[in-house]
Amino acid sequence: MAETTTTVDSAEEEGSRRDFLLLATTAVGGVGTLLAMWPFIHSMNPAADTLALSTIEVDLSPIEKGQNITVVWRGKPVFIRHRTAAEIQQAQSVKPEEMKIDPQADSKRVQKPQWLVMVGICTHLGCIPLGQKQGEPKGDFDGWFCPCHGSHYDISGRIRRGPAPENMQIPKYTFLNDTTIRIG
Numbered sequence: 001m002a003e004t005t006t007t008v009d010s011a012e013e014e015g016s017r018r019d020f021l022l023l024a025t026t027a028v029g030g031v032g033t034l035l036a037m038w039p040f041i042h043s044m045n046p047a048a049d050t051l052a053l054s055t056i057e058v059d060l061s062p063i064e065k066g067q068n069i070t071v072v073w074r075g076k077p078v079f080i081r082h083r084t085a086a087e088i089q090q091a092q093s094v095k096p097e098e099m100k101i102d103p104q105a106d107s108k109r110v111q112k113p114q115w116l117v118m119v120g121i122c123t124h125l126g127c128i129p130l131g132q133k134q135g136e137p138k139g140d141f142d143g144w145f146c147p148c149h150g151s152h153y154d155i156s157g158r159i160r161r162g163p164a165p166e167n168m169q170i171p172k173y174t175f176l177n178d179t180t181i182r183i184g
């Protein structure tokens, strides 16, 4: 078991929430790290067999509504958003016919409506979408925007416009209690 840190990347509701810069998480397998160090750490990833076994545990309790964090799991960024009531309503109210590319109900993508947990990799060619950090473009559907070729994802991580063929993936995860998840 190894100690890791997680960065809060976005605070939409209050600038002061940026004070939550470092959140402690406990990782099993030792793959969590600072997203800012992504390119560097990526080159130091453990061997594939180690990655395949790894899971991480994430304490969600410090993440306030409207905030995002990014953790690294099996060498991939995982976006975690604590959604507001308005965002939940927005995600749930989209009709199937409005999702032309990969229709999927929000309820199929979350275990608890307030927590969106997904692999933060664009399903087109693998760029990391913007929208995690404060001030970054969130696209036309108030979620995430991939600048590589212009894919727009909504607040459920569903592809709504652009060349990406699928919604952002939902990893396997389990709630260990109300505010702790194990990914993997």
Ligand code: FES
Pocket (backbone or CB within 6 Å): 122, 123, 124, 125, 126, 127, 146, 147, 148, 149, 150, 151, 162, 163, 164
């Ligand atoms: Fe995201 Fe092409 S990689 S739109």
